[in-house]
Amino acid sequence: MVMSKIQKNxxxxxxxxxxxxxxxVYCSKNCSDAAYRQRKAQKKKEEQRKALADRIPDDRLYLSVPEAIILFGVAKSTLYRLVRQGRIPAINLGTRLVRIERKAVERMFPIQEETPATGKKSTVKxxxxxxxxxxxxxxxxxxxGISDSSVYKHIRKFSIPIRQIGKYVYAPKTEIDNIYDPK
Ligand SMILES: [Zn+2]
Incomplete structure (x- = not known):
């Protein structure tokens, strides 16, 4: 009996x-070259992603959808589904202005990246x-005594975190009092 050589895909x-x-693992030079180009393109894409991620402030509590995709590598459709299901608190400030709670995304999609060994404590408020x-x-x-839309405008202007539960949107009393009724 002749043993056939082991084939691979x-x-x-x-x-x-x-x-x-x-x-x-590749059948030909063509395929091995293609794999090399793929790896190179992927590396470049990852570098671009990191550069964009670096520009998003660490203390931003609410993220736009593109920002969440950049930071957590989550698919857009997945994000929108989780928001629809109420599993990620979000607020809709208008067309293409959905803001989603960073902490909730973080909990679901922990960043795999190594944290810098500086031992520096985060100063996130x-x-x-x-x-x-x-x-x-x-x-x-x-x-x-102001309109809802003015409230939203100020919330955006002062980057006040908000949270949506059901049909209500909540903002922290301390921050709101600071704007309208500073002591
Ligand atoms: Zn091949």
Missing amino acids: CEVCKELFIPKTVNS LYRLEPEDCYTIGEIAQKF
């Missing part, structure tokens, strides 16, 4: 081939966004 074209060495520590947008409008 080429990692690029998926065709069966007889490997020259145990380490061969933390807010309590529990409903009892917050006003709803309607409450703010009523309390300070």
